[in-house]
Amino acid sequence: MVFKKFSTVLAVAVAVVATFSNGVDSVSASSLPRVHAGVHRTLRAQGTVNLIVTMKEGTEKTLATVKEAAFSDRGQQIASMVDALEQSAKKSQGSVTSLLSQEAATSEPLFKTTTSFWVSNQVFIEGATFELIEKLAQVDSISEIREEIVVKLRKPVVSDAVASNFTTEAVGTAAIIAPTNPKWGVKMIQASDVWATGNLGQNVNVGIIDTGVRSTHVALKGNFLGDFGWYDPEKKAAAPYDPDGHGTHTTGTVAGGNGIGVAPGAKWLHCKGCRTDDCTESDLLACAQFMTCPTNPAGTKKDCSKAPRVINNSWAGDQGDTFFNAAVKTWVAADITPVFANGNSGSKCSTAESPGDVSDVITVGATDSTDTLADFSSRGPSIGGLLKPDISAPGVRVYSASWVDDSSYRYESGTSMAAPHVTGAIALLLSAKPTLTYTQVKSLLYTTADRSGLGATGQTCGGTSDSKFPNNQYGNGRLNILTAVKK
Structure with missing residues (x-):
């Protein structure tokens, strides 16, 4: 049973041809997010995985728009840029945050915690389960779903x-x-x-x-x-x-x-x-x-x-x-x-x-x-x-x-x-x-x-x-x- 579930997600991640009967309307296969193979490996080994969900809408357009505007001081310019990035993230991440809010309200949430990042227009999800990834894989505003990177601290020589x-x-x-x-x-x-x-x-x-x-x-x-x-x-x-x-x-x-x-x-x-x-x-x-x-x-x-x-x-x-x-x-x-x-x-x-x-x-x-x-x-x-x-x-x-x-x-x-x-x-x-x-x-x-x-x-x-x-x-x-x- 577990093997069958992972095979289903892998089909979405690699071939991007499957849709799931989880209440989400079917979308064009080409618009589905890419699920990185590392997600599946960690799920197999640990049962849950920490995710970084990247939205299709990046930050480039927002940054370019703010850069062209005139401001009286640097603090005001940065505040305006941050506000624009926050609004863009809120809008483009809407489907993801809505899904996560619904799951958080259940008796058995499919994840532990989540954080939205406007600086990169990404969402961090701690302790995501297979079932949550299955649902995220149907959100067409997502570009990719991958495991959180952990950088090993380089100690002094x-x-x-x-x-x-x-x-x-x-x-x-x-x-x-x-x-x-x-x-x-x-x-x-x-x-x-x-x-x-x-x-x-x-x-x-x-x-x-x-x-x-x-x-x-x-x-x-x-x-x-x-x-x-x-x-x-x-x-x-x-x-x-x-x-x-x-x-x-x-x-x-x-x-x-x-x-x-x-x-x-x-x-x-x-x-x-x-x-x-x-x-x-x-x-x-x-x-x-x-x-x-x-x-x-x-x-x-x-x-x-x-x-x-x-x-x-x-x-x-x-x-x-x-x-x-x-x-x-x-x-x-x-x-x-x-x-x-x-x-x-x-x-x-x-x-x-x-x-x-x-x-x-x-x-x-x-x-x-x-x-x-x-x-x-x-x-x-x-x-x-x-x-x-x-x-x-x-x-x-x-x-x-x-x-x-x-x-x-x-x-x-x-x-x-x-x-x-x-x-x-x-x-x-x-x-x-x-x-x-x-x-x-x-x-x-x-x-x-x-x-x-x-x-x-x-x-x-x-x-x-x-x-x-x-x-x-x-x-x-x-x-x-x-x-x-x-x-």
């Missing part, structure tokens, strides 16, 4: 705990003081030279999607955004926390005080898109929405004026995966710069990981203190032939905040540590030149990156050696934010 008791320096106060002991990566990209001009990233909000953050750390507590600065999709925790440490370290490199952060004058906000070992697609999409238009921790109030200008993403999934593309396009439409780690799958060519392997993001490789590309740093080109990484930055033995207590620090290595240098640098750039667009930010970073003195890898990836720029080892070169700010 090297991690060394240290205890530091140096004097805490003021940060994030009315009179922002430049740290006097910048760490090697901060100095390498000449961020400390930018500080000397009085620019510490003031008046710029920076976002981080990671494992959470220890917001009470002495290097971080002074410039936490506060209200609308924290969201935990999984537990809706009222206050920031970090059970892993990865997110505290990356946040420290972006905007921490005591010389560990590139932009200690910027305000940071954090969304806990990753758990201890992985990042679920539904959590990442929830964070994508939060970063587009921040909410309070409960998710009941929003303030789009608090949206960051740049978002750090020190996480990566499989190569050639497109699941986060719609979210990235929404960020770009809101003039938010997406920064991604290129991955730690080096040193072979074509090891760049998603979502960093797409064209709409700034992808970062890792260098060491001798300006040589790290062995672990993924190389390009992407599976689609794109040059990756776009730029490189310090990512070996990077000293930043530890989650253990409020005054500990640690060394970690990885492209996860390199990306925050670029994110913080963009905050410095936008503090100096607040009217820059996302496209202009990319151009300035790429054309001012250091290219001389970089260590040879001896590789020719994608037909380009590392002596010619841009290339698939260093990208456009190693980040130099002073040159970018002065240009």
